[in-house]
Amino acid sequence: EDGHQLWLRPHAATPVTVVAPAKNSVLLATARQELQQGWQGRAGATVTLALKKDKAIRYDGFRLSTQSVQANTERGILYGVYELLRRQQTGQALADGISNPSYEHRLLNHWDNPDGSVERGYAGQSIFWRKDSALVVTKRDQKLWQEYARANASIGINGSVLNNVNASPLILSAEYLGRVKAIADALRPYGVKTYLSVKFSSPVLLGGLKTADPLDPAVIKWWQSKAKEIYQQVPDFGGFLVKASSEGQPGPQDYGRTHADGANMLADVVRPYGGLVMWRAFVYSPSDKDRAKQAYNEFVPLDGKFRDNVIVQVKNGPVDFQPREPFSPLFGALKKTAVMPEFQITQEYLGHEIDLAYLAPMWEECLQSDTYQAGPGSTVARCTDGSVYRQAHSAMAGVSNVGLDTNWTGHDFAQANWYAFGRLAWNSSTKSAQIAEEWLKLTFQNAAAQPAASAADWNAKFLTPVTQLMLASREAIVDYSMPMGLHHIMSATHGHYGPGPWWGPPGMRADWTPPYYHQAAANGVGFDRTKTGSDAVSQYHEPLASQFNDPATCPDQYLLWFHHLPWDFKMKSGRTLWDELALHYDRGVQQVRQFQRTWDQAQPYVDAERFGAVQNKLRTQSGNAVMWKDACLLYFQQFSRMPIPAAVEPPMHTLEALIIYDTPPRPPRPARQP
Numbered sequence: 230e231d232g233h234q235l236w237l238r239p240h241a242a243t244p245v246t247v248v249a250p251a252k253n254s255v256l257l258a259t260a261r262q263e264l265q266q267g268w269q270g271r272a273g274a275t276v277t278l279a280l281k282k283d284k285a286i287r288y289d290g291f292r293l294s295t296q297s298v299q300a301n302t303e304r305g306i307l308y309g310v311y312e313l314l315r316r317q318q319t320g321q322a323l324a325d326g327i328s329n330p331s332y333e334h335r336l337l338n339h340w341d342n343p344d345g346s347v348e349r350g351y352a353g354q355s356i357f358w359r360k361d362s363a364l365v366v367t368k369r370d371q372k373l374w375q376e377y378a379r380a381n382a383s384i385g386i387n388g389s390v391l392n393n394v395n396a397s398p399l400i401l402s403a404e405y406l407g408r409v410k411a412i413a414d415a416l417r418p419y420g421v422k423t424y425l426s427v428k429f430s431s432p433v434l435l436g437g438l439k440t441a442d443p444l445d446p447a448v449i450k451w452w453q454s455k456a457k458e459i460y461q462q463v464p465d466f467g468g469f470l471v472k473a474s475s476e477g478q479p480g481p482q483d484y485g486r487t488h489a490d491g492a493n494m495l496a497d498v499v500r501p502y503g504g505l506v507m508w509r510a511f512v513y514s515p516s517d518k519d520r521a522k523q524a525y526n527e528f529v530p531l532d533g534k535f536r537d538n539v540i541v542q543v544k545n546g547p548v549d550f551q552p553r554e555p556f557s558p559l560f561g562a563l564k565k566t567a568v569m570p571e572f573q574i575t576q577e578y579l580g581h582e583i584d585l586a587y588l589a590p591m592w593e594e595c596l597q598s599d600t601y602q603a604g605p606g607s608t609v610a611r612c613t614d615g616s617v618y619r620q621a622h623s624a625m626a627g628v629s630n631v632g633l634d635t636n637w638t639g640h641d642f643a644q645a646n647w648y649a650f651g652r653l654a655w656n657s658s659t660k661s662a663q664i665a666e667e668w669l670k671l672t673f674q675n676a677a678a679q680p681a682a683s684a685a686d687w688n689a690k691f692l693t694p695v696t697q698l699m700l701a702s703r704e705a706i707v708d709y710s711m712p713m714g715l716h717h718i719m720s721a722t723h724g725h726y727g728p729g730p731w732w733g734p735p736g737m738r739a740d741w742t743p744p745y746y747h748q749a750a751a752n753g754v755g756f757d758r759t760k761t762g763s764d765a766v767s768q769y770h771e772p773l774a775s776q777f778n779d780p781a782t783c784p785d786q787y788l789l790w791f792h793h794l795p796w797d798f799k800m801k802s803g804r805t806l807w808d809e810l811a812l813h814y815d816r817g818v819q820q821v822r823q824f825q826r827t828w829d830q831a832q833p834y835v836d837a838e839r840f841g842a843v844q845n846k847l848r849t850q851s852g853n854a855v856m857w858k859d860a861c862l863l864y865f866q867q868f869s870r871m872p873i874p875a876a877v878e879p880p881m882h883t884l885e886a887l888i889i890y891d892t893p894p895r896p897p898r899p900a901r902q903p
């Protein structure tokens with residue numbers, strides 16, 4: 230068992246007759262084939278696939294009954310077929326009814342570079358690009374792309390951005406576009422559209438122009454002819470994703486233009502072809518005071534100035550994909566602009582491919598956060614899916630964790646995050662628990678190792694405890710790394726893995742170092758974002774602004790995000806802030822140990838390969854959790870000067886050893902104190 234089949238494990242199918250429109254369509258052919266190889270309903274049943282207009286069906290939605298799938302689009306038929314098969318396989322009842330996607334566009338963003346490396350990738354090299362003979366398309370490439378597309382289609386993902394937001398201009402060269410075409414050809418039969426990230430200065434770097442000013446006629450002409458070239462190769466090309474004027478990337482601001490000027494120019498270029506521009510709002514510079522406020526300050530004045538085929542792509546939190554952030558205040562604040570949430574599926578800040586982190590609860594938390602921007606109930610989900618504000622397009626993006634590793638994602642459980650992203654983009658109100666159960670059933674049931682287990686046994690001894698483990702996993706990471714609103718205190722030495730509250734080489738930009746974010750000092754800890762501090766609270770709509778502003782009403786989980794508080798501040802629990810913090814760190818460590826026990830007990834129900842792989846990773850995670858706890862408590866204790874509470878396991882490392890461990894070149898793992 231190598232995990233390559235993901236949640237699409239082959240199983241014995243019963244015969245089925247498929248009646249489909251007599252249309253020569255690749256998508257319908259895919260749907261028919263999936264039904265025939267996956268049918269587990271009544272043997273000899275007839276299933277009708279009906280393509281007809283129905284006003285109650287939206288986008289690529291479908292109407293399902295036990296023996297028919299009806300949709301407005303061919304994609305809708307395919308998604309209905311996957312849903313039918315999923316229900317059969319997971320034993321979920323099939324109530325006749327309509328299922329409509331929450332978002333029109335459900336995309337993966339790949340941070341893959343033309344040389345085959347993957348930025349923040351933890352599952353091997355890129356599945357799309359490679360260094361050697363980069364442009365030769367092999368049979369193996371095509372097979373892998375097809376498998377990838379099928380996995381996406383099975384969970385409703387209908388678009389892929391093939392390259393890094395820190396885009397190389399090379400991607401738009403004729404050579405690379407040839408490979409883009411080959412990829413698009415492999416994804417199309419599964420309804421997955423192809424998009425590209427583009428570098429704003431491509432007209433200069435690739436086209437040899439003197440400027441990339443979005444208002445310059447020669448620049449516009451360059452983009453127009455590039456778009457023409459792309460659409461000749463890929464007639465259903467989805468459009469561009471742009472990271473501009475951000476983290477050193479070029480952008481319209483280099484020419485005194487706004488984000489709207491830049492986005493609109495590209496939007497006009499792709500409009501004749503029905504293309505979209507996803508323009509990222511991940512912008513900040515070292516000059517301003519509070520990084521958390523900058524995107525809002527930049528984009529809110531531009532509300533209403535974007536073309537209707539531009540979608541502003543906003544990370545879930547105002548800083549950067551941290552284990553926990555409050556939602557970005559841009560959600561709901563942009564009222565005349567289409568806004569899409571961007572989540573990070575790859576675990577840059579949540580343990581890479583080592584830690585077990587099921588991320589659906591984090592995304593659910595963001596999507597269900599109430600922005601109050603149009604009254605109570607204006608959740609992030611509703612502010613972005615078109616139900617609160619009229620927007621011509623809606624979308625959700627996830628930064629993919631897929632690579633060439635046999636199991637695609639490095640950690641076997643990281644597959645669940647790919648799966649969960651698709652399911653939530655399809656229906657943003659699906660519960661994390663339901664998704665976890667579904668994924669576990671599809672991924673581990675019927676695995677060779679447990680034929681003897683009865684269904685009831687499997688449910689009680691595997692499904693229930695492992696679902697619980699998954700649901701608790703993200704909070705455990707928050708607890709042992711950045712509890713109570715702490716954020717961005719990881720080490721940058723080793724690619725954002727492990728603790729680094731002390732981190733900051735000489736000359737480093739302050740806003741890239743942890744002390745900027747935790748502000749630990751003798752007088753307390755936390756970032757003061759209250760009205761008398763950076764005033765980031767005011768970017769939230771009431772009642773949130775007041776609620777966040779007052780430590781008495783600010784939820785504990787965001788306390789140190791919004792407040793700088795004394796170490797002996799009295800928490801709602803009655804404990805001091807210091808004690809509470811220490812207990813969170815300890816709880817995180819204990820949780821991981823509990824995960825280890827849960828997994829050990831699941832052994833009889835899992836194949837040996839995946840059991841062993843997950844067991845090993847949990848062991849490493851457990852040790853790393855202790856390092857996080859020890860590092861943060863010992864580091865903060867220098868300021869708090871308070872004793873570690875008796876209920877907390879005493880540190881087994883010294884701070885010095887942990888700091889040395891974090892200093893390149895990495896020395897051997899620090900010895901534990903006797």
Ligand code: BDP
Nearest residue numbers: 348349394395472511549550
């Ligand atoms: C940061 C990553 C960096 C990305 C950036 C982004 O560390 O690699 O380029 O996000 O989203 O979190 O653009």
